[in-house]
Amino acid sequence: NAGVTQTPKFRILKIGQSMTLQCTQDMNHNYMYWYRQDPGMGLKLIYYSVGAGITDKGEVLNGYNVSRSTTEDFPLRLELAAPSQTSVYFCASSYSRGRKDTEAFFGQGTRLTVV
Amino acid sequence: KNQVEQSPQSLIILEGKNCTLQCNYTVSPFSNLRWYKQDTGRGPVSLTIMTFSENTKSNGRYTATLDADTKQSSLHITASQLSDSASYICVVSYTGTASKLTFGTGTRLQVTL
Numbered sequence: 001n002a003g004v005t006q007t008p009k010f011r012i013l014k015i016g017q018s019m020t021l022q023c024t025q026d027m028n029h030n031y032m033y034w035y036r037q038d039p040g041m042g043l044k045l046i047y048y049s050v051g052a053g054i055t056d057k058g059e060v061l062n063g064y065n066v067s068r069s070t071t072e073d074f075p076l077r078l079e080l081a082a083p084s085q086t087s088v089y090f091c092a093s094s095y096s097r098g099r100k101d102t103e104a105f106f107g108q109g110t111r112l113t114v115v
Numbered sequence: 116k117n118q119v120e121q122s123p124q125s126l127i128i129l130e131g132k133n134c135t136l137q138c139n140y141t142v143s144p145f146s147n148l149r150w151y152k153q154d155t156g157r158g159p160v161s162l163t164i165m166t167f168s169e170n171t172k173s174n175g176r177y178t179a180t181l182d183a184d185t186k187q188s189s190l191h192i193t194a195s196q197l198s199d200s201a202s203y204i205c206v207v208s209y210t211g212t213a214s215k216l217t218f219g220t221g222t223r224l225q226v227t228l
Contacts, residue, residue: 004158033216042119042204042218043159058215090158103149104216106158 002026006091006107013081013114021076021110023091031094032074033104036060036087043090049074050096081114088112117142119207119219127225132195136222138188138205146208150179150190153202153221162190162203195226 007022025032030051035043035058045058049068063085065077074093078085088111094104119140128134140148147166151159163172163179165188171180176193192199202221209215 035218040220042220043216044218045215048215092158103161103164106160108158109156 004091004093004105004107006089006110008110009108010111011113013078013112015081015083015114017081018077018079019081019112021078021089021091021112023074023076023107024072025074025091025093025105026072027093027095027105028071029093029095029102029105030071031096031104032068033058033092033094034064034066034074034076035090035092037090037109038087046089047076078112083114086112086114117207117209117217119205119217121203121205121219121222123222124220125223125225127227128195130195130197130226130228133191133193134195134224136190136192136203136205136224138190138219140186140188140205140207140217140219142186142207142209142217144209145183145186148179148181148188149206149208149216150177150188151204151206153204155201159204192224195224197226197228200224200226 004025033048034046046060047066049055088109091107092104095102122137149164150162153159165181178191181188204221205219
């Protein structure tokens with residue numbers, strides 16, 4: 001039972017570098033999400049997707065991009081990394097149809113430090 | 116603005132004791148309310164999920180209550196164990212284009228001997 005798998009678990013980037021955080025789920029969930037969690041703060045939504053080919057921004061603006069070419073994968077791209085992007089990133093997935101929501105399942109997180 | 120506020124921020128209790136965590140929200144329209152447990156360095160794990168029509172739900176030693184009129188929820192932990200040491204996050208879902216989730220900042224619980 002893999003659930004939601006994120007890679008890498010840890011990464012250190014230099015300012016201006018780029019990287020992709022990988023996320024895959026094997027539960028056939030239609031919804032996928034990327035969050036960041038800063039110390040002492042609640043999770044903030046970066047991007048979400050309601051299905052393959054459809055993505056939309058959350059409340060965290062700028063510095064990120066996503067794609068959803070398949071149901072299973074939802075990679076998060078950081079272009080031109082900045083120290084403000086130092087955080088723990090969580091990918092999640094859930095199933096939603098009409099008014100029925102299932103619980104969201106989270107990955108183990110990626111701890112990113114930008115120096 | 117949709118907000119979820121939790122109290123207390125942190126709590127220390129002795130093993131075997133009970134405790135209650137609080138959550139107030141201003142999310143509207145309301146779809147459901149969830150409680151998650153997050154161990155240090157791990158992703159959140161769902162404990163309970165309640166819709167508008169449910170006012171209590173249990174998961175083992177965890178019991179969540181919901182008062183949709185006052186927009187308050189609580190999570191009661193019975194006979195605490197050392198493994199209950201974690202952050203407990205209240206999350207409210209509002210209806211809209213997508214099932215977006217509004218997260219509280221969590222209550223950090225430490226259970227000691």
